[in-house]
Amino acid sequence: MKGMNGDLNNICKEAAGASVGAEVAAQMPGDEVLYDVAELFKVFGDATRTKILCALQVREMCVCDLTEAVGMTQSAVSHQLRILRHARLVLVRRKGRQSYYSLGDNHVRRIFSLGLEHTLE
């Protein structure tokens, strides 16, 4: 009774019909999508950016206050804000000579919350 795949104890080299790897690959999103997902998480994957996103969950803030809240250089914060902006995770609103940043959408909040929850488990 060959060709019986769906068996967890499938042996690798046994090529009866489509391989397990190919079957699973067929059920996955395309490479570009997975690449974009990785890019998204990469943005969350830096302590400075994480602090910024966390601070913005408390309230909208200007760069000056953000700089103090996260305890980093103004330059470092500005550089990271650019990355967050390009990833559309934050929004900017200019008022006078200050830039007020806020969270881009609720996904940011939810993703961060899940990560925090997992970390504190």
Next chain:
Amino acid sequence: MKGMNGDLNNICKEAAGASVGAEVAAQMPGDEVLYDVAELFKVFGDATRTKILCALQVREMCVCDLTEAVGMTQSAVSHQLRILRHARLVLVRRKGRQSYYSLGDNHVRRIFSLGLEHTLE
């Protein structure tokens, strides 16, 4: 009426009472926690690891099949699996000369789903 902070239009240098930055910082998790959260997302922030986690959402698999599913070298997959293991995002089960990997817990599924959802929006 000084000390009236809570105002969004607060001017940075105006130091009436506690600064906005310090107030917000006080409401944030500690640095170690935020660092750990960043470390968690950093693990999600690589295309190869993302593919592996995605493949394991379909079913438990041995390294051989995973290698084919994600289309990378066995060595590269093994190296990334070590990182995923240490982050406790995957579990291993040895059977004979094969190692079967599966997702560590449901957080992994939920975090990945949110990221995918945000990407496809």
Next chain:
DNA sequence: AATTAATATGAATGAGTGCTCATATATTCA
């Protein structure tokens, strides 16, 4: 015991990245 198969890992390398320093831009104020 020797061979083969599956997986893991160390070293080397090349690409990517975050910070600092200096400076540019923009806006308010005198």
Next chain:
DNA sequence: TGAATATATGAGCACTCATTCATATTAATT
């Protein structure tokens, strides 16, 4: 207009990291 404040950005550097190549380890098979 000139000075001061807030923010943004380019270059350079140190460091991290993902892959490759070679090899080690473990287990099944003969």
